[in-house]
Amino acid sequence: MKIRPLPSSLALAAALALTAGCGLIPGTGSDKRTVEIWLMQDSVSDDFLDRFVKEYEKDHPSVDLKVTFQPWTGIGKKVNAALEGTDTPDVIEVGNTQVAQYAETDALMDLTLESVRDLGSEDWLPGLKEPGNINGSQYGIPWYAANRVVIYNKDLFEKAGITKPPRTRDEWLEISEQLNTGGDQGIYLAGQDWYTLAGFIWDEGGDLAVERGGAWDGALHTEKALRGMEFYKQLQSHGKGPKNADEQKPPQTDVFARGDVAQLIAPPSATPAIEKANPALKGKLGYFSIPGLTEDKPGAVFTGGSDLIIPERAGERAAAVEVVKALASERWQTDLARTMNYVPNKQALASVIQGQESTAAMAAGANADGSQATPTSPKWADVEVDNPIKPFMTKVLEGGDPGRAAKQASEKITAILAPG
Secondary structure, eight states, X not given: OOOOOOOHHHHHHHHHHHHHHTTOSTTOSSSOEEEEEEEETTSSOHHHHHHHHHHHHHHXXXXXXXEEEEOSTTHHHHHHHHHHSSSOOSEEEEEGGGHHHHHTTTOXXXXXXXXXXXXXXXXXXXXXXXXXXXXXXXXXXXXXXXXXXXXXXXXXHHHTTOOSOOSBHHHHHHHHHHHSOTTOBSOBOOTTOHHHHHHHHHHTXXXXXXXXXXXXXXXXXXXXXXXXXXXXHHHHTTSOOOTTSOTBTTBHHHHHTTSOBOEEEEOGGGHHHHHHHOGGGTTOEEEEOOBBSSTTSBOOOBEEEEEEEOBTTOTTHHHHHHHHHHHTSHHHHHHHHHHHOOBOSBGXXXXXXXXXXXXXHHHHHHTSTTOBOSOOOTTHHHHHHTOTHHHHHHHHHTTOOHHHHHHHHHHHHHHHHSOO
């Protein structure tokens, strides 16, 4: 029996019927679809989520959104289990630096076409786009960014006669020294705040690690990286931050809240914790971008934030794509930025947060030349488990040989990132 080809119009109609019947066209057909979404705890407010869900379900009457919040603690294991199991959500929010380790398992949907065709990926922040792009394929869709700025005590600046924030690194060192007097600390900078160090290294044109021919090598021992560490050492000397601990030991927000510290390097999201510890500081905090080498360019920063991924095993992949496209759209990026004080995923949207001092300072840093996330090796998470960058920093701050300490740290990073 011969099978006659259908006329093109009939073939198209049949294809559409089959597609609709299989549930591949979201928002059409008679069957209700439920798109299950995992978001990270506290990443969005109840108000934002309520607005998004109501409007999306109104515009897509055949789609229900089921949102579950997940704690950050232990999320890596939970996501890996979901990617490999049968009870898999359709959309997952993940840290931008986590995408590589999930993509390595071939368990994520390739969203390259959607990112170029529908989402304007050419304007995405590099620090969000690059970690989600593995070997030329886009697996993570940038959602929002958050990065470090300088939070300062306006009263201590006024007391020292400083009327405006510094615009360059040299000015920053000068005012930090000026503020570091009479029992006040010019800046509180823990000795092992390696995210802050990374920005100084990138500003000098250096790297934490570099990829050559598919293999990753530690790069802390290079001249450019060592210049970044030298600046860190100079800045850290204008306060009493511990040389052998990170920003959590003790919590730096608690130290700053005492009221005798002029500056702190932290995301603006640290503000509520500071004001809760010392309500007298409410309304007395200012913000500026981390200064760069020249006054016309802010300093590079580690760009943290979140990407959205779709598992290959997701039961409603096509509908999930539409949800992700909506969350990453200008409409909802603007709402999210204004509601949560985040940096939008596109450079062109920086204007939507004008007038918000803390977020504007953060956006300037996120858009600065050199701002990025950690190296995109799927094994970078292993580096952070027993981080060799931290003891390197302590050795230098305590007077050790910078070149030797950096070489040792680079070798450890290379060994951790080695294939196999």
